[in-house]
Amino acid sequence: MAGDRRTILFTAQEPSGDAHAAPVIARLRACHPEIEPVAWGGPKMEAAGATMLGRTADDGVMGLAGISKVVEVKRLHDEIVAWARRNPVAVHMPVDSPSANYPLCARLKPMGTRIVNLVAPQLWAWAPWRIGKVRRLSDILLCLLPFEEEWFRTRGVVAKFIGHPLLSHPIDAVRADEEAAALPAGGPKIVLLPGSRSSEVRANGRLIADAFKLVRSRHPQAVGLVFASSSANAERFLAACGGVLPDGIRVLVAGRDGSIEGAIRWADVAVAVSGTVSLDCTRQSKPLVGVYRTSWFEATFAGLILRSPNLLLPNIVAGRRIVPEFVPYAGGPEPIAQEVLRFIEDAAVRARTTADLGRVTAQFLARDPAPIAAEVLAQSVAGHRLDNAALDEIVARAMRAGRS
Numbered sequence: 001m002a003g004d005r006r007t008i009l010f011t012a013q014e015p016s017g018d019a020h021a022a023p024v025i026a027r028l029r030a031c032h033p034e035i036e037p038v039a040w041g042g043p044k045m046e047a048a049g050a051t052m053l054g055r056t057a058d059d060g061v062m063g064l065a066g067i068s069k070v071v072e073v074k075r076l077h078d079e080i081v082a083w084a085r086r087n088p089v090a091v092h093m094p095v096d097s098p099s100a101n102y103p104l105c106a107r108l109k110p111m112g113t114r115i116v117n118l119v120a121p122q123l124w125a126w127a128p129w130r131i132g133k134v135r136r137l138s139d140i141l142l143c144l145l146p147f148e149e150e151w152f153r154t155r156g157v158v159a160k161f162i163g164h165p166l167l168s169h170p171i172d173a174v175r176a177d178e179e180a181a182a183l184p185a186g187g188p189k190i191v192l193l194p195g196s197r198s199s200e201v202r203a204n205g206r207l208i209a210d211a212f213k214l215v216r217s218r219h220p221q222a223v224g225l226v227f228a229s230s231s232a233n234a235e236r237f238l239a240a241c242g243g244v245l246p247d248g249i250r251v252l253v254a255g256r257d258g259s260i261e262g263a264i265r266w267a268d269v270a271v272a273v274s275g276t277v278s279l280d281c282t283r284q285s286k287p288l289v290g291v292y293r294t295s296w297f298e299a300t301f302a303g304l305i306l307r308s309p310n311l312l313l314p315n316i317v318a319g320r321r322i323v324p325e326f327v328p329y330a331g332g333p334e335p336i337a338q339e340v341l342r343f344i345e346d347a348a349v350r351a352r353t354t355a356d357l358g359r360v361t362a363q364f365l366a367r368d369p370a371p372i373a374a375e376v377l378a379q380s381v382a383g384h385r386l387d388n389a390a391l392d393e394i395v396a397r398a399m400r401a402g403r404s
Contacts, residue, residue, distance in 0.1 A: 008377055009089045009113075010039040010050060011080065011104060013097035015196045015229065016276045018042030018057040020118055020144075021095045023165055023370035024377070025050045031371075032378045038087075040080060041095075053083060077104045081111075089113045090381045093373075105137040114380050116140045118373060120148045120159065125308040125316075131155045140386060142373055145317055146363050153388060160376075160391035163367030166279045170365070171261045176284075179262025184250060186223040188268045188344045190215065192249070193260075193281075194237055195273035196229040203293040204273045205240030207333055211271060213246050214337035219344065224249040227263040231256070269343045271336065274312055274327045282314045285357040287343045287350055289336055290315075290325035299330040314360050322356035372398045 010025065012018045022044035025037045029049040039050040042057030056076065081104075091114045094101035098121035105115045120143040123130055134141065134157055141159040143149050152159035192208045194201045209226075216222040226249060228234035234251050238244075245251065252263060260280050264270060270281045270288040281288040290312035294302070310316050312325035324339040343350050375394050379386060386394075 006034055006381060007036045007038060007087060007089050008381065009080075009084065009092045009108075010037060010041055010045060010095060011092070011101055012039070012041040012045065012057040012095040013100045014057055015042060017095035017097060017119070018044045019276070020165060021045050021050075021093070022048040024093070024118065024373045027370045027374035028377065031374060032381075035378060035381055040076070054079070073100050073103070077107060080104060081107050084108060084111060084113070091116055091377055093118050093377065095119055102133060102137055109137060114139045116142065116373075116377060116380055118142050119144055120152060122308075124148070124151050125311065126306050128155075128307065131157070140376060140380070140391070142369070142376065144369065145313075147317070147319070158386065158388055158391065160372075160388070160395060161367070162369040162372040162395065163364050164279065165369055166276065167283055167361055167364035168368045171265075171283060173265075176259070176261040176265040179258040180266035182258070183225065183252075183262070183266040184223050186221050188215075188219055188222050189266055190222060190224045190340065191263050191267035191270045192224055192226045193270060193272040193277045194226060194228065194233070195275055195277065196233070198233065198236055200273050200275070200292075201228075201233045201236040202240055204291060205237040206242075207293050208271045208273075208291060208336070209237075209241050209246050209249065210333035211336040211340065212249060214333055215340050215344070216246075216248050218341060222248055225263055225266065226251045227260055228253050230254065269340050271340060274325070276313070278313045282357045282360055285354045285361065287353045287357075288314075288323050289339045289343075290323060290327055291329055291336060292327040294328040294330055296330040299328045302328045314357060317360050317363065318356060322360070323353060366399055366402065367395065368398065368402055371401070 010021050012021050018041050025045055025048040028035055028037050037050045038053055039045045040054040040056045046052045092108050093116050096119035109115055115138050117138050120141050141152055141157050143159055143161045144164045146161050149159050149161040190212055194205050212224045226237055228237055228251055231253050234253050264281055264284050264286050270286050272278050272281055272288050272290055274290050274292040278290055310321055311327040314323055315321050326336060372395055
């Protein structure tokens with residue numbers, strides 16, 4: 001690697017990747033000003049101080065949707081590689097989205113670029129046979145879930161659990177309480193979290209609204225809040241409901257109407273589309289029901305290939321099913337409503353679930369991923385070839401600093 005390379009390239013394809021990368025970029029800017037972070041990503045990466053070369057993470061999709069999507073990703077990769085040929089890159093940090101990012105890694109790595117992945121691909125859930133690709137294309141894998149470190153290390157990958165940005169710090173309880181106090185009275189209170197991707201909102205909006213209607217048929221004073229990640233997704237939710245919101249439901253938009261922390265704080269129970277938002281609920285030990293609507297064909301196919309019995313993040317980390325999940329799911333709203341009602345009507349179930357979620361959060365609180373990832377990147381830029389022992393020491397130092 002050329003000694004004058006000081007550029008780190010970040011690539012994120014989804015809003016969650018944008019959120020994961022932003023604190024790392026901010027830490028680099030604060031502690032390693034000699035390094036230049038550049039990005040194809042989203043608004044949070046830009047706000048953190050990255051030099052933006054393209055916007056690719058404003059609205060994500062799961063996988064590659066047909067030949068048009070393949071062509072679009074190939075065109076993007078050509079653009080990135082052409083830029084990297086003119087501007088040598090020391091380290092590439094692909095953030096999640098392995099189907100889009102690994103083909104790019106395969107093109108950048110032969111150019112002398114080191115690959116430090118942020119967010120491990122979930123091979124343990126569906127494709128353990130692809131581990132050879134990870135060994136070939138990843139120099140370092142930074143994992144957000146505790147068990148992933150051992151899973152990848154025992155398969156020959158340099159990997160380290162660094163914590164999760166959503167769970168590594170407690171929420172601002174005072175602010176969350178203030179926001180929650182301003183939200184509608186009544187009860188039971190149910191927050192509906194339809195996801196950040198437009199496709200998720202379209203697929204799940206009607207399903208979770210119908211589940212709420214069933215709950216309200218038993219509890220007429222029930223209040224529902226839809227927390228939309230953007231104004232556009234608020235409109236998509238309304239469209240999914242046929243243009244009319246069910247009685248008892250109000251829509252909030254992130255930023256304009258408060259934060260997701262306040263909305264979750266307000267609620268008794270959450271219904272959450274599977275994804276990072278399930279960890280927002282876990283962070284507050286909030287009982288939740290996880291959903292992810294698919295077609296019957298997709299649900300059947302997933303059942304044949306998925307290796308993990310649990311697909312909702314808090315259940316994955318716990319190693320058992322501590323909250324109900326309908327992921328993937330092609331049925332109706334009745335089973336979802338029944339699980340919500342169980343939380344509302346059974347105090348023992350609610351208390352047990354709250355305690356289980358608290359134990360999941362406790363596994364993360366000592367690790368702040370941003371300073372760990374930034375230090376790994378800085379040492380990689382400096383030319384150090386880090387092994388598992390070196391990663392262990394970086395994390396140990398970061399944890400000692402965090403306690404001091």
